[in-house]
Amino acid sequence: MSEEPTAEPFVKAVDEGDTYHALGGLALLKATADETDGSFNLVERRGDENRVVTPLHVHRSDDELWYVLDGEMELFIDGELLSAEPGDTAFAPQNVPHALRIAADGTRYLVLRTPGNKSLFGAVGTSVDEVTVPTDGPDDAERDRLDTFVENSDVEILGPPPFDL
Structure with missing residues (x-):
């Protein structure tokens, strides 16, 4: 018999969710593995931008999907360089090498990882009270x-960013 789900329904407002300055940008956690x-x-x-x-890295057990809300991403x-603008969706299944770069100021995008084993942003970033992009x-x-996160996760770093910066 299957285990009963423990997830509860919720709605998070536009700027609601645990908020971190992480890896050069803002991370706003809209749904966590604990919640789902x-x-x-x-x-x-x-x-x-930049x-x-x-x-360049790979996730060994998570698929990753990006949906651009505003701005531009590369x-x-x-092995293929792609550009994504508002309304575009990009996907990298587990075990597929990938990297990304924000290519325009004011970029906003959603990143979905499934099954969402560990939260990179909570482990690496700094919790902040204000929803602001770090400088x-x-x-x-x-x-x-x-x-430390990479050493204890399914993520493998394969090389430097493959972008002309």
Whole structure:
């Protein structure tokens, strides 16, 4: 017999959710694995051009999907450089190398990870009360937390960001 779900219905307002300055941008947690019985994580990210740039990496047990609300992103997925603008959706299944970069100031996008095993932003970022995009970071302490997160997760860093910066 299957286990009874423990997730509760909820609605989070526009700027509601745990909020972090993380990896050069704002992370607003809209639905966490704890809230969805481990089904997925949904995070709204906000940032400015070249402030959020990830290394080439792969998730071994999570699929990742991005939906652009405002601005522009560049994605490098499985060796192909792609651009995504408002209304565009991009997807990288588990075990597919990928990286992303915010390519315009004021960019907002949603990132959905399924099954959403661990929260990168809560583990690496700094909790903040105001929903604002950071003007600095990441600092050495945040980079150390990222290294620890990667060592204890399904994420593997494959190389530097594959973008012309």
